Each structure stands twice: as structure tokens, then as C-alpha cells.
Amino acid sequence: MTTTTASSAKEINQILGKIWNGVRRIPPVFPIFLLIFIILGFLNPKGYQTMNGIMTFFRPAAPLAVLAIGEMLVLAMGGFDLSIGAIVTMVVLASSKLLANDPEKALPAILIMIGIGILIGLINGLVVSFLKVPSFITTLGMMLLVRGATLYYIGGAPQGYLTDNWRQFGRNYIQDVPFFVKIPYALIVLLVLGLIFYILFHRTNYGKQVLAIGDNMRAAQLSGVRVKLIRVVTHILCSVLAVLGGILVGGYGGVNVTIGEGMEMQAIAACVIGGVLLGGGKGNVINVAFGAFTLQAIVNLLNQLGLPKPYTDVIQGSIIIFVVAYSALSSQRKR
Amino acid sequence: MTTITTTDNKLKRLARSVRIPPVYIFLVVVFLVGGILDQILSDGQIFTNPLILLNIIVRSVALGIVAVGQTLVIIGASIDLSVAYTISITAIMSSYIMQGKTENVLTAIVGVLAIGIAIGLVNGLIVTKLKVNPFIATLGTSLIIKGIINASFSNYTGSVPKSFEFFGYGMVGPIPVSIIILLLIVFIGWFLLSRTQFGAHLYGVGGNVEVARLSGVRTDRVLIGAHIFCSMTAVISGLFLVSQMRAGAPWVGPNGIFDLNSIATTVIGGTALSGGKGGVWGTLAGVLIFGILDTTFNQLGVNPYLKSVFQGVIIVLAVASYTIRSKKDAA
Numbered sequence: 001m002t003t004t005t006a007s008s009a010k011e012i013n014q015i016l017g018k019i020w021n022g023v024r025r026i027p028p029v030f031p032i033f034l035l036i037f038i039i040l041g042f043l044n045p046k047g048y049q050t051m052n053g054i055m056t057f058f059r060p061a062a063p064l065a066v067l068a069i070g071e072m073l074v075l076a077m078g079g080f081d082l083s084i085g086a087i088v089t090m091v092v093l094a095s096s097k098l099l100a101n102d103p104e105k106a107l108p109a110i111l112i113m114i115g116i117g118i119l120i121g122l123i124n125g126l127v128v129s130f131l132k133v134p135s136f137i138t139t140l141g142m143m144l145l146v147r148g149a150t151l152y153y154i155g156g157a158p159q160g161y162l163t164d165n166w167r168q169f170g171r172n173y174i175q176d177v178p179f180f181v182k183i184p185y186a187l188i189v190l191l192v193l194g195l196i197f198y199i200l201f202h203r204t205n206y207g208k209q210v211l212a213i214g215d216n217m218r219a220a221q222l223s224g225v226r227v228k229l230i231r232v233v234t235h236i237l238c239s240v241l242a243v244l245g246g247i248l249v250g251g252y253g254g255v256n257v258t259i260g261e262g263m264e265m266q267a268i269a270a271c272v273i274g275g276v277l278l279g280g281g282k283g284n285v286i287n288v289a290f291g292a293f294t295l296q297a298i299v300n301l302l303n304q305l306g307l308p309k310p311y312t313d314v315i316q317g318s319i320i321i322f323v324v325a326y327s328a329l330s331s332q333r334k335r
Numbered sequence: 336m337t338t339i340t341t342t343d344n345k346l347k348r349l350a351r352s353v354r355i356p357p358v359y360i361f362l363v364v365v366f367l368v369g370g371i372l373d374q375i376l377s378d379g380q381i382f383t384n385p386l387i388l389l390n391i392i393v394r395s396v397a398l399g400i401v402a403v404g405q406t407l408v409i410i411g412a413s414i415d416l417s418v419a420y421t422i423s424i425t426a427i428m429s430s431y432i433m434q435g436k437t438e439n440v441l442t443a444i445v446g447v448l449a450i451g452i453a454i455g456l457v458n459g460l461i462v463t464k465l466k467v468n469p470f471i472a473t474l475g476t477s478l479i480i481k482g483i484i485n486a487s488f489s490n491y492t493g494s495v496p497k498s499f500e501f502f503g504y505g506m507v508g509p510i511p512v513s514i515i516i517l518l519l520i521v522f523i524g525w526f527l528l529s530r531t532q533f534g535a536h537l538y539g540v541g542g543n544v545e546v547a548r549l550s551g552v553r554t555d556r557v558l559i560g561a562h563i564f565c566s567m568t569a570v571i572s573g574l575f576l577v578s579q580m581r582a583g584a585p586w587v588g589p590n591g592i593f594d595l596n597s598i599a600t601t602v603i604g605g606t607a608l609s610g611g612k613g614g615v616w617g618t619l620a621g622v623l624i625f626g627i628l629d630t631t632f633n634q635l636g637v638n639p640y641l642k643s644v645f646q647g648v649i650i651v652l653a654v655a656s657y658t659i660r661s662k663k664d665a666a
Contacts, residue, residue, distance in 0.1 A: 077666070078666040079666050082595075127651060127655070128665055128666075129664070129665075130659075131651070131655035131658060131659050132655070132658040132659060132661055132663070132664060132665040133651055133654045133655045133658050133665060134602065134608050134654070134658075134665045134666065135665065135666060136598075136602075136608055137599060137602050137608075137650060137651065137654050138651055140595055140598075140599055140647075140650065141599075141646075141647040141648065141650040141651035142647060142651075143647070144643045144644070144646050144647030144650070145643070145644050145647035145648060146647075147643060148640045148641060148642065148643030148644035148646075148647065149640070149644050151640040151643075152638060152640035152641055152644065156640065213666075214666075217664060217666065221664075227664060228664075265474055268470070268471075268474075269471065269474065272468065272471050277468075278468045278470055278471070279468075280666065308486070309485065310481075310482040310483070310484075310485035310486035311482060311486060312482070313478045313479070313481050313482030313485065314478070314479045314482030314483060314486075315482075316478055316482075317474075317475040317476065317477070317478030317479040317481075317482065318475065318479060320471060320474070320475045320478070321461055321465070321467055321471070321472055321475035321476070324467045324468065324471050324472075324475075325461070325465035325466065325467045328465065328466040328467055328468075329465065329466060
């Protein structure tokens with residue numbers, strides 16, 4: 001009798017231990033996001049406890065997540081990409097001039113932008129690989145180049161406007177969906193891209209090679225990873241995702257010269273909240289997307305509290321430091 | 336005979352300790368190309384007018400001072416993105432405290448230096464004790480300082496007394512005071528790095544923290560010290576800017592892109608972003624390259640947006656000029 005209770009107690013302990021282990025392994029980004037979202041729900045039940053409100057939340061959050069996934073690829077490889085904010089600026093401002101208010105030109109404009117994105121990523125990758133310039137400096141130079149060239153092309157002030165068919169991806173919703181009520185196109189774009197990059201990053205050799213380069217470049221090289229090729233491909237993927245993110249940003253934002261400014265920093269912050277190590281070797285597509293959602297939720301929370309913009313900067317800065325310190329210290333304890 | 340050899344040795348040792356970084360070759364090339372283009376396309380002032388040469392250096396002072404601090408932090412394998420807003424808060428607070436009165440100058444300087452030390456201390460503590468990546472930590476503190484500035488000030492605030500303008504416009508004989516201060520800061524940076532234990536430890540921390548710790552270096556203290564020094568250079572740079580502008584404004588720092596520019600000039604000067612390698616003399620050359628580009632573009636009347644394009648290309652080429660020969664791949 002006593003032995004059975006003892007063994008069952010042991011079993012319960014074991015099960016509890018397993019659950020606890022599982023709980024401990026949950027990346028901190030999920031509880032943090034949930035916490036902020038629940039607070040939002042209490043403050044504004046209509047906005048964040050209804051499907052309608054939640055879907056509205058995802059419209060601006062999705063573009064940031066797309067940018068963050070691209071940035072993650074480069075960060076996981078041990079690099080940086082500071083040019084993605086300028087790419088967003090380029091996509092919005094140059095498209096609005098290219099379109100010349102003609103909806104017919106939407107597809108060519110998008111294709112041209114993707115083409116330029118590929119070119120930007122190619123140059124970034126080649127400069128880092130063959131001229132051996134650190135990506136931080138390469139993409140900083142690219143940021144200045146892309147922003148300068150864009151403003152030169154449009155003549156310093158926004159020209160024309162973005163046609164509705166160009167903007168639909170970032171702006172419109174699929175209406176009358178059962179349960180979800182409405183789904184923003186942007187979220188669908190994110191889900192599709194997220195799935196593609198989840199498979200690419202977590203289920204193919206490419207992803208493993210990126211992580212290997214970020215972890216130990218020399219070791220990766222010696223074990224046969226074609227470092228230069230992977231680097232170039234990764235920079236191209238990052239730039240193309242920045243173009244696609246830019247199209248989504250252009251959908252809900254206005255056309256002005258400050259659009260896209262600082263988005264590279266937001267994307268990097270989203271990655272780090274999502275558990276990416278700057279310096280490389282770690283990354284997860286889903287966590288990073290939730291890192292972006294968390295950042296957006298923080299911004300919404302501060303708006304919800306009705307704080308003026310300057311205070312939101314202070315609190316956003318503090319929260320970013322706190323979140324990263326929390327995940328840094330907790331991952332250290334695990335070791 | 337022996338005296339000659341000893342002085343010879345001394346000279347050799349001195350020459351070795353100064354060691355001209357390769358970036359100076361690029362500096363000369365940029366200067367010559369800029370001067371020749373100016374000769375062909377414009378009025379050729381760069382080569383003929385010594386005042387323009389002086390002006391190039393004066394234009395570089397604000398960036399140069401803060402770049403010295405940035406160099407120390409980067410040698411310690413850290414980074415400081417908060418310098419731009421540290422410059423802003425210095426400019427605006429000092430001009431606010433001074434209110435155009437000479438008797439307030441000392442209070443203002445002590446006040447903003449205290450702010451600088453506090454910012455550097457916070458940066459250093461977050462990086463070392465909370466183990467937050469320095470890029471994110473200083474991005475966060477930069478947001479915090481930005482918010483504090485924008486919550487309190489929105490436009491030009493206060494003013495600087497005539498006596499304080501000496502810092503920005505004064506001359507000692509034919510040489511502007513600002514250039515003397517820049518050289519003094521560079522010298523202090525060089526002295527700290529190559530003539531003190533702190534400097535030796537900083538290189539150790541930047542090269543390999545674990546090895547430094549195991550050999551008995553108090554790594555946290557060293558890095559916090561570097562961050563405090565960096566913030567103080569940002570404060571001095573802010574004081575210089577406000578003495579030139581005569582009143583502080585919140586946009587002084589971010590408009591000058593002092594955060595990314597100071598990092599770019601540091602790397603152009605040969606300091607490795609991964610830490611443990613580099614020095615302030617290279618950084619000075621990087622800063623002068625920026626100054627020459629600025630002046631050349633002005634002389635040639637280049638469109639401001641194209642200026643940014645060329646600047647981007649030249650930053651990359653400047654760094655490529657020495658990385659291309661390195662055997663190690665970049666990340």
C-alpha cells in the first residue's frame with residue numbers, strides 16, 4: 001500500500017517535472033506577448049478582445065514581422081542589415097513616382113522594386129564576401145546610398161500617390177470570414193512568407209548552414225559550407241523581404257519622406273526580443289514574428305494609455321532593455 | 336656613440352608606438368582626388384586656400400571628439416548608439432542652464448558632465464550586469480534620452496553667453512580653439528589606450544572577455560569605464576556644438592547622425608567592430624576623410640541627396656581598401 005502511493009507520488013513528480021521542463025523551454029517572447037496583449041484587452045475590451053480588433057492589430061504588425069524575418073536571417077549568420085529601413089523608404093517613395101497615378105503600372109512597379117531589392121542584396125552580399133567589409137558598415141553605406149538615390153530620384157518631395165491596387169496588400173481585409181470576421185491581406189502575406197521561410201530556415205540545409213556560419217564561420221567553412229554563396233543568398237533574401245515588407249507598409253502608411261526611417265532598428269529589436277543572438281548562431285522564424293508582434297503591442301499599449309509620444313519612447317526603450325535582459329539572464333541560468 | 340644609438344632606439348620605439356595606420360593613405364588619396372576635381376570643375380580653393388584646409392578640420396571637430404569615445408567603446412567589443420541623443424541633451428541642457436549668463440557656464444558644464452557620466456554608467460551597467468547586447472542596450476537608452484528631451488523641449492532653448500562662444504569660434508594665434516581641443520581629446524584617447532593599464536585591459540576585454548577575466552582583469556569595470564569615457568566625449572562634442580549654434584535644440588545630435596557616423600569613422604580608421612584592435616589615430620583620419628568629402632561636395636555644388644549616395648559608397652570603399660587584403664572573412 002505504502003509502496004504504491006510512494007511510486008505514484010514519484011510518477012506525479014516526474015510528470016510535473018516534465019511539464020515544468022516543457023514550460024521552462026517556452027521562449028520568453030510568448031509569455032511577454034501574452035501578458036501585454038491581456039493588459040491591452042483589459043484596457044480596451046472592444047479593441048483587443050474581439051476578432052475584429054485583433055485582426056486590426058495584425059495589419060501594422062505583419063509588415064514589421066516580414067522585415068524582422070529577413071533581418072533574422074542575416075543576424076543568425078552573424079551579420080547586420082541596416083539598409084532595410086531605407087529599402088522601405090525606396091519602395092514607397094519610388095513606387096509612387098513610378099506609378100504616376102496609373103493603376104495599370106502597379107505590377108511592373110512591384111516587379112521593378114523586387115528587382116532592385118535583389119540587386120541591393122546581391123551588392124551587400126558580394127561586398128561582405130569578397131571585399132570583406134563587415135556587414136554593419138556595408139549595409140550602413142547601402143542605407144545612405146539607397147536613401148540618397150531615392151530622394152534624388154523623386155526630387156526631395158513625394159511625387160504622386162500610391163494607387164489602390166498597389167496598396168491593397170497592406171491595406172485591405174478579406175471581409176465576412178466566419179469566426180475571424182475579417183483577415184488583413186497583410187497577415188496572409190505574412191503567413192505565406194512565414195511558412196516558406198520556416199521551411200527554408202528550419203527544414204533545409206540552407207538554414208543549418210546559415211546557423212553554422214553564425215556559430216563558427218571557420219568551422220562551417222572547413223566542413224564544406226560555401227560561406228560566400230550562403231552569405232550572398234541570405235542578403236538577397238533579406239532585401240527582398242524588405243521590399244515585400246515595404247509594400248505592406250505603403251499600404252497603410254502615408255507617402256512621406258520619413259516613412260521607413262528607423263525600421264531597421266525596430267526589426268533588429270523585434271529579432272532580439274524573439275531570442276536571436278546578435279553575433280549569430282541562433283534564430284527562430286516564429287519567435288521572431290512574435291517578437292515583432294510584441295513590439296507592436298507595446299506601441300499600441302502605450303498609445304492606449306494615452307501617453308504623449310515622448311513618454312512612449314522612454315517606456316519603449318526601457319521595455320526593450322528589460323525584455324532582452326530578462327531573456328539574456330534566463331538563458332544564462334539554464335546553462 | 337652610445338648616446339646616438341640610444342636616441343636612435345628611442346626614435347625607433349617612438350615611431351613604432353605611433354605607427355601610421357594604412358587609412359592615412361586613403362586620406363591622402365581622397366584629399367588629392369577632391370582637390371583635383373575641385374581644380375578642374377570649380378575654383379580650386381582646396382589646394383590654394385589654407386583657410387579651407389583649416390575649415391575642413393573645424394567641421395570635423397564635433398564628430399572627431401565623439402568618435403574618439405566611440406573608438407574606445409568599440410575596442411572593448413561594445414558599441415554606443417546613444418551618443419547622438421547624449422549630444423542633444425548636452426546642447427539643450429547647457430544652453431538652458433546658462434541662459435546667456437557667463438556666471439552660469441561652470442554650473443552648466445559640471446551639470447552636463449554629470450549627465451554624461453550617468454548615461455555612460457547606465458549603459459555600462461546594462462551591458463555588463465544585465466548582459467544585454469550593447470547594440471540593443473544603447474539603442475534602448477537612446478530611445479529613453481530622446482523621450483526625455485522631447486517631453487521637455489521642442490525648440491531652441493536658452494542661449495549661450497558670448498564668453499562661451501570662445502569654445503566654438505575662438506582662436507589661439509592662427510589656430511582655432513576647437514582644433515586644439517580635438518587634438519587634446521585624441522591625445523587623451525591615445526594616452527589612455529597605449530600608456531595606461533586601463534587601455535591594456537580594454538584591449539584584453541575586447542579581444543577575449545573570458546581570457547581577460549581569467550587573467551585577473553576586472554572586465555566589467557573596464558567596460559563601464561570605457562562607456563563613461565564615451566558618453567563624456569559626447570558631452571564635450573555637444574558643448575562644442577552649442578557654443579557654435581549659440582542655443583541648444585533637440586535635433587542637434589540626430590541631425591548630425593553622430594551615432595552611425597562615429598561608428599563609421601571608427602571602422603574606417605581600422606578599429607575592428609569585433610573589438611580588441613584599433614586606435615584613435617586611425618579614427619582621426621576617418622573623421623578627416625568625412626570632413627574632406629563634405630568640403631569637396633560643397634565646393635563642387637553636389638546635390639545633397641547625391642552627396643549621401645557618394646558618402647555611402649566611399650565609406651564602404653574606405654573600409655574595403657584594407658579589409659580586401661585580410662585573410663579573414665567578414666561577418
